[in-house]
Amino acid sequence: MFTHLIPDTQAPVTQADASQRFMRLLQTAVTEGTLHKLLLSKYSGAEDKLERLTVREVVLRGERQLSFLWRYQTKDVTKNHAMGEGLALIQSLLGTQFQNAHLHTPSEEVQLAFSRKGKPSLRVSRLAPAEQAAAGAATSHDKEKQRYLSLQKPFWMDLGLTHELKGEPALVPAMSRKWKQINKFIEIFAAALKTSGLADSPDVHVADFGSGKGYLTFAMYDWLREQGKDAQVTGVELRDDMVKLCSTAAARHGLTGLRFDQGDVRSYTPARLDVMIALHACDIATDYAIHLGLRAGAQVIMCSPCCHKQIRPQMKMPKMLRPMLQHGIHLGQEAEMVTDSLRALLLEAEGYETQVFEFIALEHTSKNKMILAIKKTGAAAEAHAAARPELLSQIAEIKRFYGLREQCLESLLAA
Incomplete structure (x- = not known):
């Protein structure tokens, strides 16, 4: 490792010289997209309980910004700034409120420190090739993970997704798969919202049925807020302990607009519902969830069904299919396919653009199918009336072919 040191005692180096050189290096990292992390520590300002500041680059609505994570003893506060504004703020903090700054890039580490008398020292440590490769890989990995969500948000620690490692929030190793799943869900959610009637809406009301420990509920709320939308997100869960855990975390971090209610999808009636989420609602609970979304006129419906029990005994x-379906596993798979196909066709008949695809395993189950329905608008909505009779005919033909007497969602809609 090659290290270049400008000591405190070197006369030609003034506070302005050291700060300006540090800022030039930071500006270069930002311009070249090589900023991994900037840590400001040794706080000496007047704000109570503020400990340090971490700065990273994020991309919000297609725009590169600097994300400032202000770490207090009892809470974290995140604020995002445009590049120029963020750099100006950093420069104003150096040597005034923070006496130590540590810049990390894939090729070097730069440390600016101020003595008690205000004299600066600037240390530039260039990484060896192997260290550069490792740092570059870590930076790329971080950027990929932070594309939609940030691990720096303090509520993840309350939910057990992160823990503190060397003074920084870090992903709990056992939760790496879960973190990937959460980000994948937000990726799908973001794409659905973009193509729905909610794309330009300033506020979005979401209900997440069977919210459990709240990973996806918090993720949706956080992502929507980062997009500048007034997110009103409700997690609905039967288990009282999960409701209390999530409610406490939301209140602790002042997440206005995020709430958790104890309730059942069969009886819960939200005042307004733009996005309906129901992942792993068992058997006909998925049908009740879809029906609730339809009755409420939700723009987006996202379901991950499981435990398909209603259709199989009727089939x-x-x-011509008996040689294949004589095996129980094949009959079960056929029942699942028929059930979700009927649900998708019913959603289409109600005016939704519907997709059924493999998602990624959530929680601790191999069920990874998702039904995504986006309410048609404009010309597509007008064309819906002409297509509806054909869709209903297809549903009736499938039921006749398999000898089905009843499908829950169809019955709910008929009622």
Whole structure:
């Protein structure tokens, strides 16, 4: 490792010289997209309980910004700034409120420190090739993970997703798969919102049924707020301990607009519902969730069904399929396919653009199918009336083919 040191005692180096050189290096890192992390520490300002500041680059609505994570003894506060504004703020803090600054890039580490008398020292440590490769890989990995969500948000620690490591929030190793799942969900959610009637809406009301420990509920709320939307997100969960855990975390971090209620999708009635989420609602609970979304006129419906029990006992094996469906596992798979196909067709008949695709395993189950429905608007909505009779005919034909008497969502809609 090659290290270049400008000591405190070197006469030609003034506070302005050291700060300006540090800022030039920071500006270069920002311009070249190589900023991994900037840590400001040794706080000496007047704000009570403020300990340090971490700065990273984020991309919000297609725009590069600097994300400032202000770490207090009892809370974290995140604020995002445009590049120029953020750099100006950093420069104003050096040597005035923070006496130590540590810049990390894939090729070097730069430390600016101020003595008690205000004299600066600037240390530039260039990384060896192997260290550069490792740092570059870590930086790339971090950027990929932070594309939609940031691990720096303090509520993740309350939910057990992160822990403190060397003074910084870090992903709990056992939760790495979960973190990938959460980000994948937000990726799908973001794309759905962009193509829905909510794309330009200033506020979005979301209900997450069966919210459990709240990972996705917090993630949706956080992502929507980062997009500048007034997010009103409710997690609905039967288990009282989960409701209390999530409610406490939301209140602790002042997340206005995020709430958790104890309730059942069959009886819960939100005042307004733009996005309906129901992941792993068992058997006909998925049908009740979809029906609630339809009744409320939700613009986006996202379901991950499981435990398909209603259709299988009704199915009469068509003669041509008996050699295949005589095996129980095949009959179960056929029942799942028929059930979700009927749900998708019913959603189409109600005016939704519907997709059924493999998602990624959530929680501790291999069920990874998702039904995504986006309410049609404009010309597509007008064309819906002409297509509806054909869709209903297809549903009736499938039921006749398999000898099905009843499908829950169809019955709910008929009622």
